[in-house]
Amino acid sequence: MDDVRALWFDDGTPVTAASAVAPLGEGWLIAQDDATSAAWQRAGRIDPLRLLPAVEGHDRFTEAAGTKGLKPDLEVACPAEVDGSTAVLLLGSGSTGRRMRGVLVQLVDGRPAVTAADLDPLYARVAARLGVPLDQLNLEGAGRSGATLRWFQRGNLAAGLPSASVDVALAELVEVVLGRADADSVVVASPRTYDLGEVGGVGLAVTDAVALPDGRLLLSTAAEDTPNAVDDGPVVATALVLVDGGDVVAVAAVPEVGGRVQKVEGLALREPSGGAVHLLAVVDADDPDAPSVQLDLRVVLD
Numbered sequence: 001m002d003d004v005r006a007l008w009f010d011d012g013t014p015v016t017a018a019s020a021v022a023p024l025g026e027g028w029l030i031a032q033d034d035a036t037s038a039a040w041q042r043a044g045r046i047d048p049l050r051l052l053p054a055v056e057g058h059d060r061f062t063e064a065a066g067t068k069g070l071k072p073d074l075e076v077a078c079p080a081e082v083d084g085s086t087a088v089l090l091l092g093s094g095s096t097g098r099r100m101r102g103v104l105v106q107l108v109d110g111r112p113a114v115t116a117a118d119l120d121p122l123y124a125r126v127a128a129r130l131g132v133p134l135d136q137l138n139l140e141g142a143g144r145s146g147a148t149l150r151w152f153q154r155g156n157l158a159a160g161l162p163s164a165s166v167d168v169a170l171a172e173l174v175e176v177v178l179g180r181a182d183a184d185s186v187v188v189a190s191p192r193t194y195d196l197g198e199v200g201g202v203g204l205a206v207t208d209a210v211a212l213p214d215g216r217l218l219l220s221t222a223a224e225d226t227p228n229a230v231d232d233g234p235v236v237a238t239a240l241v242l243v244d245g246g247d248v249v250a251v252a253a254v255p256e257v258g259g260r261v262q263k264v265e266g267l268a269l270r271e272p273s274g275g276a277v278h279l280l281a282v283v284d285a286d287d288p289d290a291p292s293v294q295l296d297l298r299v300v301l302d
Helices: 120-130 170-177
Strands: 003-006 018-023 028-034 036-044 046-050 074-082 085-092 101-106 109-120 139-145 148-153 162-168 190-193 203-213 217-224 235-244 249-252 264-269 276-285 293-300
Touching: 018 036, 018 085, 018 109, 018 249, 018 276, 028 074, 028 085, 028 109, 028 264, 046 109, 074 101, 074 190, 101 170, 101 217, 109 170, 120 162, 120 190, 139 162, 139 217, 162 170, 162 203, 217 276
Parallel strands: 018 074, 018 264, 074 139, 139 203, 203 264
Antiparallel strands: 003 293, 018 028, 028 036, 036 046, 074 085, 085 101, 101 109, 139 148, 148 162, 162 190, 203 217, 217 235, 235 249, 264 276, 276 293
């Protein structure tokens, strides 16, 4: 771990529940899974960027306020293209209709333009391909490799659900979010499951992924003691897992910070240097009042 920093908006409010990160322009777009807005980090500042309209008058969602079930729960952010220009695709986790949406952020003359779409039929087909009940769907991460997006189900061994993935064509998904194609046109292919092991009797489960230049993937994983896809639980450990196809090649613990486990929920790939893979990671503290943490991670691969 090369650096650790708390994330604050320029108005002094915290960036909370950071759940995904992807490059946007000369900065980074950070999803907040407890809000209708993202955080756009660039040029030494962080500004809110609205992604979705308020839900029943709410833009922030907490268990204490009884609004957690309303949140869009955007858990995936990955780089994409629209008509030759760079963009970011964000995706909800599933399990409820509110969480089955896609959001596309593209830069137009340097300013973000946002488009959103309901993707219920696609999520239903993903659940069917994975053999997961729709109310247990929990798509928390994705790694882009060329034209393919490998979309990951966060498993829950306590519920008998392994971590798993499907492949979709990124361009097809972008066309659907833009309203140029129907959700039924997206092919859901290559279902896989992953045996990631456990820590203290709690199974490691995927929270995000990045594709490496050699075709392998690095997964962020968490051992979170929870019975289902909605409720939070104590996180006993987190790790990075290197996978080749469906096979686990290596596992490395994510270093703790101040004696606390870091629940990495978003990963992005920086430029490689010095024979190492440099990652930007964001951490969800599962605390609505605490700022999320951003980590600079360096991984040396054999």
